[in-house]
Amino acid sequence: MKAVAFGQYYPANSFVHRLDPRMKLLFLVAFIVAIFVANNFYGLAACAAVLVFVIAFSRVPFLKVLSAVKGIFFLAIFTGAINVLFHTGEKTYWAGPAVYWNWGIFCVSQEGIVFSVFLILRLLLLVLCSSMLTYTTTPVSLTDGIESILTPLKWVKFPVHALALIMSIALRMIPTLMEETARIKNAQTARGANFESGNLFKRIGAFIPVLIPLLLSAFRRADELSDAMEARCYKGEKRTKYKKLRFSWRDLVAFLVMAAMIAGVALLRVYLGEIL
Amino acid sequence: MRIVAEHLTHIYNDGTPFAAKALDDISLTVEEGEFFGIIGHTGSGKSTFVQHLNALIRLPSSKKHFHKKRLKKGEIPPPATVLKVGDFDLTDKNTDFYALRRSVGMVFQYPEYQLFAETVKEDVAFGYKNFYGKGKPSEEEVTTAVRGALEAVGLDYDEIADKSPFDLSGGQKRRVAVAGVIVTKPEVLVLDEPAAGLDPLGKQEMMRLLHEIHGSWCKTVIIVSHDMDEIAENCTHVAVFEEGRVRYVLPPSELFQRAEELLSLGLDIPLTAKLVSALKRRGISVDCDFTTEDFIRKVLALRGGGA
Known part of the structure; x- marks a missing residue:
């Protein structure tokens, strides 16, 4: 009954949503490459500009996209702090001493500060672009895309289809299992189970009455599903697709944007050199 | 315990693209001692309503709720939500929800799927130990309570108590699950489709048991059901839910005179x-x-x- 907001998919009907998932995966890879090719702030700015365009064309609210950063907030701060403390350098970017503070192996320098800001920005862009993929692509079309991209591996006898099937069943079952968990949790709460107080061990212990029925039902479901598939003569290979993936003019546009981005970032790297 | 609900609204995932209104301003009263039936389509809000009764779905605190909504000039403030189960005011955040859950037992659909313990006795005692744990019930007290609950659902304690609940038959499992809820002697017992998936005899037997429990253990019984025969045979009052609203609250003898209307709602008679x-x-x-x-x-x- 409850519509489970699974993963991060943000339903909308936009240019980005309607792109072929393979194109989006490719775009993501290209974007990550571009972020790492960029070795100065202009390069990162170019990446960020492309990202802003993508977000604008995806009709996913800006704040919603930014909320993806919450998960890595501490990681970003930690990375930044470590780099400020350990990165040494003599370059100066503004008036003042090149090294502010020095104690044993620790040192705070201008270069260190600039470098860690650069790293944090890189990290944020990485997270934002990969969350854009999950915001605009349903898990199902994502697995379709992955399967299609991995097809060449079939030549080396890699079970691509089975892998894709496992992935899509797993994804399909996540909301079901979440619903089941909520149901069992409710039932045990009604019997006075307490999941909210007590120390860590007590809380883990409190989940046993939820986990056991949950595991049992997961196994039961797996059995039922495999029986149902066999009863309908599921054979695996040589199946046609309900939704065929097709490249369209949108994907061509995305491809051109991607090529331009890579070229631009590479040029910025060649002509402007390292961190400015 | 008398149950009073007024202007109760519930929206799942409020404020997201997945928002779904499950209850739309419903008002309903269940008197003490009733054998109350709730019928309606899937998605009509029945389950959402009963989950409110023991605060598995919590209401936003009424006062806060009122402050939050800034009223425009000349706008009438929305009527206050009331939800009371006996003396428990569920709109009040300070209500002792623990005590409430002890007084309102809840049997979910297919309750046999929540069994988890190694023995039947342990599983039935789970609720009892949770609710009376602070007073450290002695082993005898627990045993007495479990014996009573198992016998109330028509099972033989000596035969079954030390078995694994997973070795029992479907009907027995369900009874054990019901015993696990009534073991705390709740005043109100809510059951969501208690007879679903049982064979006709099992259904009759389940209803007979519920009547016995109604007489001796729980003063008020509320059942959610799709089975109209079950409702007609057993209930004192029936509420018909439709798309988050309550269409009728009537005794079955009057309700089923409106056969045409029920059929037009897509319900069976x-x-x-x-x-x-x-x-x-x-x-x-x-x-x-x-x-x-x-x-x-x-x-x-x-x-x-x-x-």
Whole structure:
């Protein structure tokens, strides 16, 4: 009954949503490459500009996209702090001493500060672009895309289809299992189970009455599903697709944007050199 | 315990693209001692409503709720939500929800899937230990309570207590699960489709058990059901839910006289009501309360009168 907001998919009907998932995966890879090719702030700015365009064309609210950063907030701060403390350098970017503070192996320098800001920005862009993929692509079309991209591996006898099937069943079952968990949790709460107080061990212990029925039902479901598939003569290979993936003019546009981005970032790297 | 709900609204995932209104300003009263039935389609809000009764779905605090909504000039403030179960005010955040859950037992759909313990006794004792744990119930107290609950659902304690709940038959599992809820002697017992998936005999047996429990253990019983015969035979009052609203609250004898309306809502009617309307079409009117027993008696009386 409850519509489970699974993963991060943000339903909308936009240019980005309607792109072929393979194109989006490719775009993501290209974007990550571009972020790492960029070795100065202009390069990162170019990446960020492309990202802003993508977000604008995806009709996913800006704040919603930014909320993806919450998960890595501490990681970003930690990375930044470590780099400020350990990165040494003599370059100066503004008036003042090149090294502010020095104690044993620790040192705070201008270069260190600039470098860690650069790293944090890189990290944020990485997270934002990969969350854009999950915001605009349903898990199902994502697995379709992955399967299609991995097809060449079939030549080396890699079970691509089975892998894709496992992935899509797993994804399909996540909301079901979440619903089941909520149901069992409710039932045990009604019997006075307490999941909210007590120390860590007590809380883990409190989940046993939820986990056991949950595991049992997961196994039961797996059995039922495999029986149902066999009863309908599921054979695996040589199946046609309900939704065929097709490249369209949108994907061509995305491809051109991607090529331009890579070229631009590479040029910025060649002509402007390292961190400015 | 009397249950009063007024202007109760619930929206799942409020404020997201997945928002779904499950309850839309419903008002409903269940008197103490009733055997209350709730019917309606899937997604009509039945389950959402009953989950409110022991605060598995919590209401936003009424005061806060009121402050939050800034009223425009001349706008009438929305009527305050009231939800009371006996003396428990569920709109108040400071209510002791623990005590509430002890007084309102809840049996979910297919309750046998929540069994987890190694033995039947342990599983049934789970709720009892949770609710009376602070007073450290002695082993004898627990055993007495478990024995009582198992016997109330028609199982033999000595035979079954040390078995694994997973070795029992489906019907036995379900009874054990019900025992696990009534072991705390709740005043109100809520059951979501208690007879679903049982064979006809099992269904009858389950309803008979519920009547026994209603008499001796729990003063008020509320069942959510799809089975109209079950409702017609057992309930004192029935609430019909439709798209998050309460369409009727009537005793079954009056409700099923509106057979046409129920059918137009896409709901089924009990066999007796079908027979009554079939007879009516042939010009025979039977005035019964739609229980099988009464129907047979009235029809026999008709025959006797006609002959």
